[in-house]
Amino acid sequence: MIPAIVVFLYLAVVLYIGIFAFRKAKGKEEAEDYFLASRSLGPFVFLFSLFGTNMTAFAILGSSGHAFNNGIVTYGLMASSSGLVIPLTLFFIGTRVWALGKRHGFMTPVQMFRDRWECRHIGTVICVVQSVLLVPYIVIGIMGGGTTLNVISGGLVPYWFGGAIVALVVMGYVFFGGMRGTAWVNTFQTILFLLFGAIAIVVIGAGMGGFRTATNAMLASPALAPLLTRERISPYYFFSYTFIPLSAIAFPHILIFCLTAEKMRHFKKTVIFYPLCILAIWLPCVFLGVMANRVTDIPEIRAKQEARRVLATQGKTMAPEARDELREQSSADDVIMLLLQRYAPVWLAGILGAGIMAAVMASDSQILALSTMFTEDIFAFYGHKDRFGEAVQVFTGRLFIVLITIVAYAVALRAPETIFELAIQYAFSGFAALSPLLVAALFWKRSTKWGALAATLWTAAAVIAVAIFQAVVPAPAPGPSVVFGTVGNWEVLSRTPGGTAIFGFMPVVPMVIISALLMWLVSLMTSKPRQITIAKYF
């Protein structure tokens, strides 16, 4: 129970930070102050809050859970590719968006798109698609919070209640503190979970009697040795993952965060240290997730391994529902907390649990981004700001925060997918496919609103198509995929145990390529914006 108390204390601290930010902003009712902290973040807060907001529940929970079942490949799949692609996008796109925001007063990406391409309702379509894709990301935080509190309290705090507490705390400090509160909390949280990785690996390593023995024992086991290589992973699948980090810069909350830096030079530290921050968090979590397979005295871990074994050996003869149930049982998002409970002293488990909470509560800026988009791109754009004033706009933004949190919580209670799968399959692939919009807007004079509309509608259609396909065709047992059509040796479309493959690649690859092609072709076929508009950008 002590770890749970420490975590509750932590939750109280972050709530207080939000309220403190609210007091500091007292008297300021401007939208730019509430939603962008008056574009005043310094280099330290900018780095840690931008990084923190991009690290969701799966940075700790999902990564170790994925590594438990898939091995060391997890780091190369998501972490090292993100460490290259995300800073590059911040360098090339983030700095430009910051400069344009400072010059023209943009507060959301859609405001920039509307101005850049001289459009109105097409901007609304982009806003709606972005918002729908962002909700799963918020759900991740609530699911992670429910799982964490449930495990840390030894089951005393049920999943639904833990999720509710996390949702309320996040809603509280976003509601009161706006961007300033969110950035401060994110900075505090990032420091916590940067410390988490180093402490966790030392404590758990010592508890397990050192990793050398565990690694050698895994290598000697035919069932576990493949987890230390990538032999079970297709190189096409591995390559596909390098497209996923393109989503980061297309996420509205990341772009909005780019607008909060006081000076452009604050980006310098962020792009340089971003890969190192990823290393500090992901490497220990992935390694510990893999090593958990050697733990024999934690019954919950044994049960997960047994479910995985049954799925692999008997899954082909089972009904899809039975396979799904086994997948649920082998899901390992709580594996790192089980390790902490077993190997860390009680007080330390509490502090480390707070570090985990810090990661799972990264949904704050997504909630704030949705609120910013609603109030700026819908409320203000359709004339309500002029009619009711800026104070009512900020109030509406706060009301929206409450509503969106309730919706996300309701979804989190019903969603059966693991944290990792849910995030990857919907939000990340969709936003990666929207990234050509940014590239076209900032680097290609000839791009048009119709090209942007085509790419956006394609993204929405592709995400829906993948979701329907995976709902209609049940996931097969581990092993060969269910194939729909071949061209030579290539499988055109296949349902894999983990999702969908198109010509062996994850759907994100054709989604991004076709989105870029549509942007290009449709733009060439339609009239470009007026020269006076283009001159503002180039």
Place this chain on the structure above:
Amino acid sequence: MKRIVLGIAVVALYILHQDYWNWRTAHPLVFGFIPIGLFYHGAFSIAASLLMWTLVRYAWPAHLDVEHQESEEDAPL
């Protein structure tokens, strides 16, 4: 020339992410316990950071910042 060299460095690092040569082996174990495939990608993250430092040092889009300063200076008081 500087841009070309930096562009090649970015593309080269992206290609190096796909390390086929470590695909099917865990050996050598770095420090006696880290599989080479994991160590390689840890080192890749450090290389990415060094690349970012190089980009910041030699290709920083300062013109964007200068433009902003100029537009502020041009603005009426």
